Amino acid sequence: MNLLTGAIASLLLVPIFVVVGIFLGLLFRGIDRKLGARMQARVGPPVRQPFIDLRKLLMKENMVPRHAIGWVFNSAPVIALVSALLLLLYLPLFGFAPLLEGYGDLILIMYLLMVPAIALAIGGFSSGSTYASVGAQRELVLMMSYEFALAVVTVTIAFIVSLANPLLNAFSLATLAALPVWELAGPIGAIGLVLLLLALMLVMPAELGRIPGDIAEAKTEIADGVLVEYSGRNLALFNLAQDVRTIAFAALVVAFFFPYNIAPHFITLEGSAGMIANAAFFLIKLFIVVFAGSIFVHVAVARFRVDQAAKTYWGPVLGIALVGMALAIFGAMMVI
Amino acid sequence: MGIDSLKRSLWVFHVNSGSCNGCDIEIIAALTPRYDAERFGIKLVGTPRHADVLLITGPVTKQMKEEVLRVYAQTPDPKVVMVIGNCGSTGGVFYESYNIDGPVDKLFPVDVYVTGCPPRPEAIIEGVVKAWKKLESLEAGK
Numbered sequence: 071m072n073l074l075t076g077a078i079a080s081l082l083l084v085p086i087f088v089v090v091g092i093f094l095g096l097l098f099r100g101i102d103r104k105l106g107a108r109m110q111a112r113v114g115p116p117v118r119q120p121f122i123d124l125r126k127l128l129m130k131e132n133m134v135p136r137h138a139i140g141w142v143f144n145s146a147p148v149i150a151l152v153s154a155l156l157l158l159l160y161l162p163l164f165g166f167a168p169l170l171e172g173y174g175d176l177i178l179i180m181y182l183l184m185v186p187a188i189a190l191a192i193g194g195f196s197s198g199s200t201y202a203s204v205g206a207q208r209e210l211v212l213m214m215s216y217e218f219a220l221a222v223v224t225v226t227i228a229f230i231v232s233l234a235n236p237l238l239n240a241f242s243l244a245t246l247a248a249l250p251v252w253e254l255a256g257p258i259g260a261i262g263l264v265l266l267l268l269a270l271m272l273v274m275p276a277e278l279g280r281i282p283g284d285i286a287e288a289k290t291e292i293a294d295g296v297l298v299e300y301s302g303r304n305l306a307l308f309n310l311a312q313d314v315r316t317i318a319f320a321a322l323v324v325a326f327f328f329p330y331n332i333a334p335h336f337i338t339l340e341g342s343a344g345m346i347a348n349a350a351f352f353l354i355k356l357f358i359v360v361f362a363g364s365i366f367v368h369v370a371v372a373r374f375r376v377d378q379a380a381k382t383y384w385g386p387v388l389g390i391a392l393v394g395m396a397l398a399i400f401g402a403m404m405v406i
Numbered sequence: 407m408g409i410d411s412l413k414r415s416l417w418v419f420h421v422n423s424g425s426c427n428g429c430d431i432e433i434i435a436a437l438t439p440r441y442d443a444e445r446f447g448i449k450l451v452g453t454p455r456h457a458d459v460l461l462i463t464g465p466v467t468k469q470m471k472e473e474v475l476r477v478y479a480q481t482p483d484p485k486v487v488m489v490i491g492n493c494g495s496t497g498g499v500f501y502e503s504y505n506i507d508g509p510v511d512k513l514f515p516v517d518v519y520v521t522g523c524p525p526r527p528e529a530i531i532e533g534v535v536k537a538w539k540k541l542e543s544l545e546a547g548k
Contacts, residue, residue, distance in 0.1 A: 103444075112442040119415065119447055126415045126458070131482035133455060201453075293452040301455040301482045 080169055084159065087169060091158045095313030096120040098357075102365045109369045120313070124306055132302035137198030146193030147300070147307035153185035154311045157318035162247045165331045165348030175241035176224055179322065183220075183277065186311050187213050190279075190286070193308070194296030205295020208376055209279075209286035215383035216276045216283075222391040223266045223273075227326050230254050230402045247329040251398075259401020265394030267327050272387045274323070274363035276379065278316050281368035285376055320359040328355050412458060412484065413541050415447040416534065419457035419481070423474045423508070425464030428524040429491035433461055436527035448534065454480040459537065462516075465493035465500045466508030478514050484544075486537045488518045490530060495519045 100117035107114020134140050159170045160179050187209060194206030232240035234254040239245055255263055276283030287295045300308060331348045374382065422430055437443050437450055451457055454477045466474055478487070487510070492498035494510045510516055517540050520533040 107442070107444060110439055112439045113445045114442070115444050115447055122447060123415045126412050129412065130458075130484070133480070133482050289452040294456065297456070298453045299455055305456060 083169055087158050087163075088155055090163075091155055091314050091317060092310060094317050094356075095310065095315075096124065098316060098360055099313045101357075102360070105361070105365050106369050109366075120309075124310065127306035127309070128303055130302040132304060133299075135198055135299045138299060139196040139198070142196035143193060143299075144304065146189045146196065147304045147311065150186040150189035150193075150311035151307045151314065153182050153189070154314040154318060157182045158314070158321070160243065161318060161321045162243055162325050162329070163321055164352045165345065168243050175239070176228060176243065176246075177241060179243075180221065180224060183315075183319065183322075184213065184217070186315055187277075187279075189311075190296050190308065193300070193304075194286075194298075197299035199299050201292045201294070201298040202296055204292050205286045205288070205298065208288075208292075209296055211376060212276055212283060212285060212379055212383075215380045216273045216387070219269050219383060219388045219391040220273050220277070222388070222395050223270050223326070226262075226266060226395040226398055227251055230259070230398060233399075233402050233406060243325055246325055250329050251327070254402055254405065255398050256401040256405040258404060259398045262394045262397025262399070262401055263327070265390050266398060267323075269387055269391035269394060270323055270326070271359075271363045272390070273383070274319060275367050276383065277319055278364060279312060280364050282371050282374045283379060285374055285379055288373060316360060316364065317356070320356045320363070323359045323363070324352070324355045328359075413538050415449075416458050416486070416537070417449045417451045417456055418459040418461050419451055419454045419477070420461045421454075421463070421474060421477050423462055423464035423470040423494065423510070424467035424506070425491065425493060429463040429493075432524045432527055433463070433490060433530060436530040441527055441531060443531065443534075446534075455482065457481050457485070459486045459488055459534075461488050461490055462494050462510050463490045464508075465497050465503075465506045466510055466513065468505050468507050471507040471513065474510070475513055486517045486540065487514065488520065488533055488537060489516050490520050490525060490533070492521055492523045495521050498523060 097117070097120075099120040100115075103119060104114045104117050134143055157179065160168050160174045160182070162168050191206040191209040191213075194202040194209065227246065228240040230251050231238065231245060231249055231254065235245075235249065238249075251263060252260060275281065279287060285295075287297060292298075297305060297308060331351065420430065420433055435441070437448075443449075454460070460478065460481060462474065464470070489495050489510045493500060494508065497503070497506060497509050500506050500508075507513070518533045518536045520529050522529055525533075
């Protein structure tokens with residue numbers, strides 16, 4: 071009976087997660103555009119610009135090209151957005167445990183992170199345009215390049231937790247939130263963890279399709295690539311999926327490396343005041359991650375070529391991740 | 407709902423229908439940080455499927471007629487057509503020439519004409535303001 075009421079309560083919370091996820095995604099995109107403009111000494115669009123763009127796109131005509139495979143073309147954006155939102159349900163947000171804790175773990179999150187990218191590629195292939203096929207192939211090449219480094223980081227984190235506590239489920243997000251890896255790895259391991267964090271931040275722009283990893287959409291090379299034939303509602307859904315995925319990926323970085331809560335450890339606030347302080351602290355952590363991994367990077371650098379992206383992610387980034395893995399595991403074993 | 411959000415987020419697609427590149431350079435100048443058109447939500451997009459505004463330059467040569475018509479058809483409604491420069495507005499120095507099928511308003515209705523050879527970036531931005539007014543009158547008419 072208890073289980074059933076718990077499940078119903080979780081179901082009621084899902085719409086709130088959807089609304090909050092979409093709102094945060096659009097808000098962060100707005101801050102992204104504003105800060106990017108300020109860094110280029112421009113005034114930039116208002117922070118609510120993504121909301122205006124979304125409203126406009128929903129009002130526009132939704133065109134399906136003659137050569138497209140209609141049902142694939144129309145379902146790809148929905149799959150992308152739903153899987154991005156689903157990610158949020160499995161991640162610890164605002165200092166709370168994940169909503170679907172116990173129903174899925176890190177492995178599921180890794181797969182869910184891949185789904186929007188695959189949906190984007192499938193949508194591109196199904197739209198029957200040459201530019202879109204080129205973009206979709208680039209998306210797949212990019213995915214194959216960064217996925218290994220991402221897997222190395224994830225598995226190392228879980229391995230360190232399981233070394234310290236063999237009895238706990240190391241792939242559960244609640245375990246990771248309760249046991250910050252910095253305390254388990256020791257001084258040598260901490261150097262390894264810094265390298266792992268660096269690798270994860272380098273993967274971030276490619277994962278989110280932002281400069282320098284936006285080769286699949288490369289506006290000035292292949293005319294918006296995978297999205298070339300998308301318009302109106304479908305385009306709005308793809309953009310939303312990207313924005314929500316930004317939040318989800320940043321929340322994952324926070325869960326891996328910065329799972330600390332501000333209350334009640336650092337400031338003494340009890341009950342709901344502590345919850346609000348934790349939520350605000352979480353937003354600050356999220357913003358720092360997004361700023362360092364996406365906003366600052368896409369203003370500072372130019373786009374990779376396809377071969378550069380593959381070489382970078384298979385070479386230096388994977389190297390950093392592997393050295394980080396070796397050091398972190400060695401450090402954790404020394405502590406035990 | 408709708409039209410007013412279109413007004414604050416005009417995504418423009420740039421079509422060259424046989425222009426000498428003079429107007430095209432001025433369009434790029436209007437989008438540079440100096441004028442910062444992104445303040446008003448104006449963004450250059452790479453495909454007509456994402457566009458709200460078509461910026462057409464050039465007198466529409468015989469070679470480009472089909473392509474311009476196709477780009478017009480590929481742009482989702484509601485859309486605004488802006489002609490930049492004398493050539494697209496009237497034919498300019500190519501008026502009644504044997505190898506043009508223009509000016510642009512022979513092919514489809516044009517909302518805003520920005521004349522000049524080439525027009526200054528300020529004139530192009532003023533043209534966008536006129537497109538806003540056109541959208542406002544559309545909204546009032548509903």
